[in-house]
Amino acid sequence: MKRKLVCSLLMATMATSVVACSSGSSSGSSTSSSSSSSSSSSSSSSSSSSSSSDSSDVKQTVLKFNFSKPATNPAYDWYTELFDEIYENSDGEVKIEIYPSEPLGTVQDIIAQASMGEPVIPDTDFSYLADYVPDLAVAMSPYLIEEPHQIEKLWKSEVGQEWEAALAEQGLHLLDMHYFGTRSLILNQPISSRDDLASLKIRCAATPMWNEVIRVLGGNPTNTAWSEVYQALSQGVADGAESAPSAIYSANLHEACKYIIKTEHLVAATTLVMSEQVYQSLSEKGQKAIDDAFDKYPSRVVDLVNDLESYYDEKMAAEGVTFLEIDKTPFIEAAQSTPDQFPEWSEGIYDRVKAAIAD
Template identity: 30%
Template sequence: MSIITRTWRVAALGFALATVAGGALAADYTLSVNTALAQQDPLYKGLEEFKKNVEVRSGGKMAVRLFPGSQLGKDEDVLEQARAGAGVAVVVDGGRLAVFVKEFGVLGGPYLAQGYDGIRKVVTSPMFDQWSDKLRKASGHQVLSFNWWQGERHLLTNKPVKGPEDLAGIRMRTPGAPVWMETIRAMGATPTPMGWSEVYTGLQQKVIDGVEAQHPASFGARLYEVTNRVTKTGHINLITGLVTSAAWFDKLPPEQQTILKEEALKAGDSASRATQASLADFEKQMKEKGVTIEEIDVTPFRKATAPVYEKLGYAELHKDVEKLLQN
């Protein structure tokens, strides 16, 4: 992207944010947070908590504006705006950050850790802090916290799935990051990158045959209307982070920087625990909508996806993460 194009995009975004934010202009600093999540998602509730606590604790000097449903654009576009120094942040997975620092990609690896407590141990470790420092230098992004757990991802289809052989020929929507693509390919399906906002119509129009997602997102997107079966593979433990511009962050007074990081960590924990507590209810509601929730033996999928780490050059890092999880 040329400097002129990037400058134009930042200027255009700045005008849009100023127009939408309105009252935020009274604050000394404004952070606009973009997320693909719907407002009923437990993680979005966490973002609301983050907003409230930052604004109260900063005494009104800091304003946070939330934009659900990717109102500010795709994650990649907002990450680009952050690189250019805009006061924006995005809830994003490690796969999308791996284009800048490869280590982040391992977070989306198959069967990496169990549940929130497992993956949290990784993203609050000194090892992860080193990745975050590399990210600042490589791309100009600042991680506020990376403990926003969205749940384990499962398969949504209109046919029964017991093992990898049942996914042959199935066009499965997944994000376009290499580790996600290779995981779905290893599971037996044909990975098909597609924006989340396009998934419902993609299934409806049979552009894709299935999707892999966590319960809060699939229910929020009403995918129970276009699929009738959830197979609980739990193949990816989806952990995401709140990532902003390092250049913008560095201009803040130290006390405001501390507030943002501490409140992001607190709200991430709160949102993740709420996600944990919500999963059974989401399953109950999906069953009431006519969806079959199927528990299966995931061993064949574990075996099929094990080579993904070596294929993508994560074999040694995977071992390091496993050691961390065992301590």
Template identity: 30%
Template sequence: MGFMSRSARAAVCGLVLATVTGGSVFAADYTLNINTALTTSDPLYKGLEDLKKNVEARSEGKLAIRLFPGSQLGKDEDVLEQARAGAGNAVVVDGGRLAVFVNDFGVLSGPYLASGYEGIRKVVTSPLMDEWAKKLHDGAQLQILSFNWWQGERHLLTNKPIKVPADLSGIRMRTPGAPVWTETVKAMGATPAPMAWADVYSALQTQVIDAVEAQDPASYGSRLYEVTKYLTKTGHFNLITGLVTSAAWFDALPPDLQIILKEESLKSGDVASHGTEAALADIEAKMTAAGMTIDEIDTTPFKEATAGVYEKLGYSDLKKQVDAILAQ
């Protein structure tokens, strides 16, 4: 397992956390800290609360889960590194960020890959995903618990109307820093400006950036309707994310707790994803009521503009495999 800090050793050994389950107090043998950039109002966070409740009950308090919204444990990339070092930390993360460890994951964040949750769920519960997960475990010391945490399709938030890719010329748009994200934003016509999600509101307010692309629950949770005027429904990314933790920490769990954690992660991912589906119309209604203009457009020009991203990043063959799974 290599060198490990005192905090990481404590996480692996699962030191002391009291958990209330069914009215009784148990001393947890293991503790998993889950970090997310999302707020507590996000439907996905409700899925994490569901996971916490069910894992603690089913394990009879042996495995405790602590939730850290608003990136309290650090940026996603930092938490991944903590996990790689053996800490009992997990993070809700997209395939683009995992592509630095196993390149294949990047295809999950490609433009217009799938429509809606049910389509992309076929891919992330397939044998192809199992192959990638093993590579990630063995090569990067990271363990996927489940990858079916759907956060919605991502749209453009700007201060001017957008109809076609040419309208994005000269616009500095925040996006995560992974290549598949930045190349897509470039192909759409904007200038990518990678930065942490927590910095987006102030960056828009001070005009450090001109625009952002994001899914509705995150946009609403971060009150981006206060600093942008238009939401253009491009749906360019179908944001599927996974719950990823330390391989060393996970491997040190008793087999029964490993099973509980993976099974409940998959179940709660479905809860979170269906909750997101159910919330989208209401979220857009609230943003409209707050003064934002929401535009439905013909996305064909954006699909055509971004079609070359897969080939540019070397994902052409992998895209064919994914398309075959989606066609099943």
């Protein structure tokens, strides 16, 4: 999706610079770095610069994607295909390398690096980006987004485009918003009501909005990086966590906790950003390759995720996980007070988002 409005606002104030040169070959496969080689690859290219290939004056930009999930997560292959498409359509100008299990740093650190012009892509969501544009946290409100297609609808709405421009002013170029999965609780014990969660420690990311999500669910938030959540559950640091089926399975959380409670509290999104400065440094062809690929990705991924949710639920059931239905009414009622917890949100933004995604 072309960002003409954003680009025109920033071209006059942002110096054009070309960053990030691959330490490896600039031809062939463009996208993936195995987890075993991530650290050495990161170190060898930490002082990034641009270079021209022998056969072309076009400078290659290498972006490092700090993927929060392991390489066993299905999205790893989807991203590989997406980034290969960008590489090919940019004639090799834009190369995106995947670093699984977030070895490059925390989500907050990678977002900060991107905002300062580093050639990195954080694997993030609305709650983290709310540190830069507070209103984005609204889209993380439990039970607000009800259907996967509403995520893309929000991105391409007037509200979404306002957020995109606001992020650009903070040095961040919004690449897309796409469906991650429908999140439910996974616990080390069965429960039958929201009240049963009052004494349980539930793992979540270290952002105010994620803490609010756990409050809505009735639990006590325990902040842990996703790469450490299995250890937290195994050692009793947390009694449970929450995520989508593919993420739960690929992180082996079902080995530590055997009860999934179908709260379905978030139809969740992944939001990818890169440095606005790096984006502006690309040629028109490089920008178009990125825009076109990410413009199509949200609708493409919805069916992929939906198919996998049933698949992983069946796999976990076969491996001894018990699935429990629960009355969602108390959770939905608790979620109605979420806007009251965030006085920094713009007046009326919750209702604007609700209207933007309405079918």
